[in-house]
Amino acid sequence: MGKVTLKSAEEIGYIRQAGSLLAACHQMIAKRIKPGVTTLEIDRLVEQYLEREGAYPEQKGYKGYRFATCASVNEVVCHGFPDDRPLADGDVVTIDIVVNKNGWLADSGWTYEVGQVAPEVKRLMNRTKEAMYKGIEKVRHGVPLGDVGHAMETVAEEEGYGIVKALVGHGIGRSLHEPPDVPSFGTPGKGLMLKEGMVITVEPVFTLGPTGAVYWGDDGWTITSADGSVGVQYEHTVAVTRNGPIILTGL
Template identity: 65%
Template sequence: MKVRIKTKEEIARIREAGSILAECHREISKMIGPGITTLEIDGFVESFLAGRGATPEQKGYRGFPFATCASVNDVVCHGFPGDRKLEQGDIVTIDIVVNKNGWLADSGWSYRIGEVSDEAEMLLSATEKALYAGIAQAVPGGRMGDIGYAVSRTALEAKVGVVKPLIGHGIGRSMHEPPDVPNFGRPRTGLRLQSGMVITIEPIFTGGETGAVYWGDDGWTIRSADGSLGAHYEHTLAILDDGPVVLTK
């Protein structure tokens, strides 16, 4: 399927969804902490978006029942919100896709619950660093492999694992559009990047160096195979003539 290049007007519509999403994450950062449940956060997100004329695109997607993905500790992606109270030392990723007037933006962020272990801090820092390393490579004339190499090199330096089955993607009117944006690759290989592409970059790492994962019985929840912590940072960005512009900042 062909990669669809977005116009300035279309990118502005995605940016509108992205600004709502960024504001939502800012509010989550204020409320998240020991004692709150991810189900309470999920309810907040749904209400917050409704108040801004937006909807959570995940809800109902292939039967997914919630407004957010909430992934705690060894859950690396697509976790179900639940009624367990978050505890000091947990890490939790809240992943949200916002639909505003038919245009989508996607951003996941990992949050520290109070003080976290040195291992957790190292994993979180490396994963966030990898996100921005990948974004820096999203320039016209570059290659998709440049993004993936920058992400995986950060993991290698930090001695953490890349979850290779989980990747970034194009986005616009659909949640997942071409192209795929892997978190690994070789420099100067792969699809040539063009101005007008809108993609997500989303490194997903585990504390264990293999990055191996397994799917839970619910068909959604993905956990690290070795029980190590998972972290996930994601932005939606547009590739423009003068470089990448984050739309969910």
């Protein structure tokens, strides 16, 4: 693991500016998601909004990635490509966005229901979101990362959901993926100690199937649940302080 960089209050303010634009993107998406809409339309909407705001979608061009967002539908749990297939009633879609504003980055993914989803999928969405917030509650100076991961893992275990352990949160600031890794599982009292000034993403990815196993598609990006079950993700960028967490991608 590389060196963890601590951010000043001023630098955290810059990340919050990017995070505010990102939150506005998710607000727009929530109003647009419905049967018949395509993820490519959503992708263009986000890119055009960020351009108007003097910001940039950091994913575009990252290791050759061609889009402004990741759009992952149903059993695709992460890094799906936006496309021109209309979303159907009962689908879920995770839109993951990284905003670059003046060289500072914020990252947030959110799963949306399309029309009316099955009750067990709705519960998966609600509980995964709850797991994210339970993890965030633990984010504080002097707390080990194992406490954060364990808070999320406990929710998955209660429901019998799979935890996609191949995908973890991360530090963020000037670069998209900075140390440390932030798993959505862990042992209380273990792991790197959080310090004031760290900025991390907290992002559980759970599947309805119990294993959480995934495979990578031939395109080198698309990650799909191995058992074909629906996967969902919720993610915020969070600053560590002595007084607790500050969500930088919230409204």
